[in-house]
Amino acid sequence: MKVLIYSAKDFEIPYLENANNGKHKLTFIKDALTSKTAIKALGYDAISIFSADECSFMILEKLKDFNVKYITLRSTGYDNVNLRSAARLNIKVANVPAYSPYAIAEHAVALLLALNRKLIASNSRVKQFNFNLNHLIGFDLNGKTIGVVGTGKIGSVMSKIMHGFGCNLLGFDIEENQCLINDFNIKYMSLIELCKQADIISLHVPLNSDTHHLIDRNLIEQMKPGVVIINTARGLIVDTEAIIEGLENKTISAFAMDVYENEKNLFFKDLSYKMPEDNLFIKLNAIPNVLITGHHAFLTIEALTNIAETTIYNLDCWNDGTDTENELTETI
Structure with missing residues (x-):
């Protein structure tokens, strides 16, 4: 099968080539999939895209005209793909449903620790041989209450880790995880009640119509004063303007994110040579x-290996005329 890999990153190419082992003819390009770059898929059976690639109805129509039959995402999230249109056009779409929940959860904990203990500021001082400790005070995680918003695979790992720190766990999800209740004594409650009680809130929900700007001005007003918020889920889950307001009025004491609602024009690029045209991000x-951090929570050896292997597995299934359990268009 001839496959065009859009948004190919230098760090992932060796993993994809190793997983492929010569089975498919892979072509790697750095360009993201857009209405302008869709023409590059002409002559290919399948394409592979990343979370920042655009796969709207108009682009899918172009891909159909170019005789592209399959799209395999190198990500779990698929909100950038119009699945209903893909199904109508008979283009099969699959994703990587779980590559490493540990990678994301551990990155969330790393952000929390670095933010709380002022590690970046401390290291910056030491680099200049400044060993002054003023303004570097953090707090013990032990005994603090952490609200885990979304207790699926990643949220479950996050809960386990924070339980190990001695935190009290609060959970919010459409389905309660009985294992988390039994093993870690997590207490499920409404999102508003969680926000009122939690010292720390960690976000692990998928992006959909219900979670778009889930963390907005009204919800932030309900939060415990001095709350710390960590977002390693999707950028659009939080209203960035509301986050900035919360930081300015001290409702939010600290905020860490690996994702950003307007990241498509920023992340995965070297913009050090010019000022980004995004005043919200700059502020x-x-x-x-x-x-x-620039959307690199997934960047571990294990996660990259799993992403590559699942991507090639999806292609193998389609090439053999069989279904992959990772297909997203089957349920549309």
Whole structure:
């Protein structure tokens, strides 16, 4: 099968080539999938895209005209793909449903620890041989209450880790995880009640119509004063303007994120040679008690291996005329 890999990153290419082992003819391009770059898929049976690629109805129509039959995502999230249109056009779409919940949850904990214990500021001082400890005070995680919003695979791992720190666990999800209740004494409650009680809130929900701007101005007003918020889920789950307001009025004491609602024009690129044209991000990035990483929570050896193997597995199934259990268009 001839496959065009959009948004190919240098760090992932070896993993994909190793998983492929010469089975499919892979072509890697750095370009993201857009209405302008869709033409590059001409002559290919399948394409592979990443979470920042655009796969709207108009683009899917172009891909159909170019005789592309399959789309395999190198991500879990698929809100960037119009699945209903893909199904109508008979284009099969599959994703990587679970590559490493540990990678994401552990990154969330790393953000929390670095933010709380002022590790970035402390290291920056030491680099300049400044060993002054003023303004580096954090707090013990032991005994604190953490609200886990979304207790699926990643949220479950996050709950387990924070239980190990001695935290009290609160959970919010459409389905309660009985194992978390039994093993870690997590207490499920409404999102508003969780926000009122939690010292720390960690977000692990998928992006959909119900979770878009889930963390908005009204909800932030309900939060416990001085709350710390960690977002390693999807950028659009939080209203960034509301987050900035919460930081300015001290409702939020600190905020860390690995995802951003307008990240498509920023992340995965080197923009060090020019100022990004995103005043909202610039303002957020300038706030001292904000810690941002550029969507690299998934960046572990294990996760990259699983992403590559599942991506090739999806292609193998389609090439053999069989179904993959990772197909998203079957249920539409």
